[in-house]
Amino acid sequence: MYIGVDCGTQSTKVVVVDLDNARILGEASRPHQLVEGGNGRREQDPEDWMDAFFGAFAEALANAGIESRTIRAIGISGQQHGLVALDADGKPVHPAKLWCDTETAVENAALVDRLGGEAGCLDKLGLVLQTGYTASKLAWLRATHPEAYRRIDSILLPHDYLNFRLTGEKVAEAGDASGTGYFDTRTRQWRQDVFATIAPELDPGKVLPRLIESHEPAGKITSAMAQQLGLSEDVLVSSGGGDNMMGAIGTGNIQPGLVTVSLGTSGTVYAFSSEPVLSDNATVANFCASSDGWLPLACTMNVTSATTLVRNLFGLELDAFSGKVADAPAGAEGITILPFFNGERVPNLPHATASFLGLTSLNATQANLCRAVVESATFGLRYGLELLGDLARDASQIRLIGGGARSPVWRQIVADVLGVEVICPHINEAAALGAAIQAAWCDEHARGGRTTLASICERLVSLDQDTRTQPDPEIHDTYQEVYRRYRTALEKRHGVTH
Incomplete structure (x- = not known):
């Protein structure tokens, strides 16, 4: 054990x-x-x-x-x-x-x-x-x-x-x-x-x-x-x-071709690489993996921390909040949020504060604001994914972890924003699972065994087919425009152009 x-x-x-x-x-x-x-x-x-x-x-x-x-x-x-x-x-x-x-x-x-x-x-x-x-x-x-x-x-x-x-x-x-x-x-x-x-x-x-x-x-x-x-x-x-690093192991992301996205307090996007990766953007971190190799990573600071703030503002339990998000249309009827309640790391804006843009007397509803904060947190992760370049560009599947991944409506938004299939592992606590897998790997080495990390991952990391979510092509097209609106706001408010 x-x-x-x-x-x-x-x-x-x-x-x-x-x-x-x-x-x-x-x-x-x-x-x-x-x-x-x-x-x-x-x-x-x-x-x-x-x-x-x-x-x-x-x-x-x-x-x-x-x-x-x-x-x-x-x-x-x-x-x-x-x-x-x-x-x-x-x-x-x-x-x-x-x-x-x-x-x-x-x-x-x-x-x-x-x-x-x-x-x-x-x-x-x-x-x-x-x-x-x-x-x-x-x-x-x-x-x-x-x-x-x-x-x-x-x-x-x-x-x-x-x-x-x-x-x-x-x-x-x-x-x-x-x-x-x-x-x-x-x-x-x-x-x-x-x-x-x-x-x-x-x-x-x-x-x-x-x-x-x-x-x-x-x-x-x-x-x-x-x-x-x-x-x-x-x-x-x-x-x-x-x-x-442990989340990568816990999602089986220990070889090239896989991308993991975490919807936690912060948000992370990472992909395994066999060689060091030097990005032309300083906010992409060329971290080492804890399984040999490297784990280029982009980290945003406001994901479930941002959605929790808005949810608590309205006094909503999780199910009620998810219901509000589902009730609003894609694009939240023109509301854009830059959810930098804790500053931001990707892009590098440590002193930034949150902005609620496009509010009118017609669209300022709980449902739209709830949807807008989920969308904005997801747009931040899309921005980070784009910074990974070739490592993530051809991904055919995103492995989704973190507290936000438990929400079917958020999974659908991620699929629609990114335009790619998403799926969750059976064990959502991927970092804890990854730590246990690494412990087994270490124990095998110490006992002179030859069991590989990959073989242990194959045994313990399984995907929950009930969470497999495909993007809706029509909504994905809508989000292309909504994301451009988000990037325009990012440029006007904070001068971020790339």
Whole structure:
């Protein structure tokens, strides 16, 4: 039996996987508290992640109805980019700043300049620093909280931190490390010279975690943690990875030709590549995959976070909200929303705010506003998909995951906007499933087995045929014009022309 954990922005999910019989035996989740500030601050207490993990683990195990000592390995997926800076006792010196924190936009712009602009970043890192990455968070901590900065003994990402709590080991792997801003995504090594530009007082050889391969274990679970969880002390914890990398594994996106789209708090679009990919657009990230290879990715910051804001504004439950979306016509009778409630990353607009355009006394209805926010979030993902170029242009199918993918009406909108078939995996929690699959892969390697990651994916990743959704050609044609309206608004309001 294997455990997959996904520590996301809103909650931690745990799944129990029976590899021998290729099925999920149990799952559970626990929410997190998000600390927000008007200046774009978005932080969490790492201890909340552990509390959520303990609760979800116990419930998932109970739901599975198995003995905890049958567990052989655990895999951890985590929200990318978060800064978890620890002191010599392994305690955070400051709350974890998250991927969606835009308070560090000034520091990010200064770092890009010091590294030689976009060309310098590409030369040194294989990608261009974005405000969401870890680098600017570290620069911000240095500038605004020097006392906390001086106490830094190690720097981890969220999934690395959970691995540390489980094993006592401070390690990292290439997929999640790609989003730090001080990692060369082509050579898969830390760029110590870039790190010195960000944090000159810190010794990268001391504070940065040891790099391991994706199929290697972070370590064995500690005796204390094994006792607390009721596990055997020989349980392995795999390298784990970022949620997008684990989501790729959990959707079987580990070879060229597949595209995954996530409708989560944020939105992501990614496709596997056997070689590093350098885009002509700085917002496409040449991340490494956590399965060897690379995972070029575009990430938008406002998807279910945006739809939830509008839904809560009207006091609607999910079913009622979906009903309103279905009641409105494609194009929401002329309403266009730029849903940048949290700023935006693709396109790079960290200080942007949301705009509601085209409102009149005739079209300002709940149904139209609900539909417009779903459409706008989807248009952002189409924009990101277009930036991936040849990797995504010829896709014949989109594998859709995330909370929004559970909605039939949203699935139809995605198919109609993109003009391509969409389908969901049976297991929607793709990142948690991917973490469990990677744990099984790691366990096989450790035991000297020859089972490949691809063969494990073939056994555990299945597509839900009931969710297969074809685009409506007539509505797709309508959306071509509505999308042009969205892009025109993006250009007029924010100067985004490509």
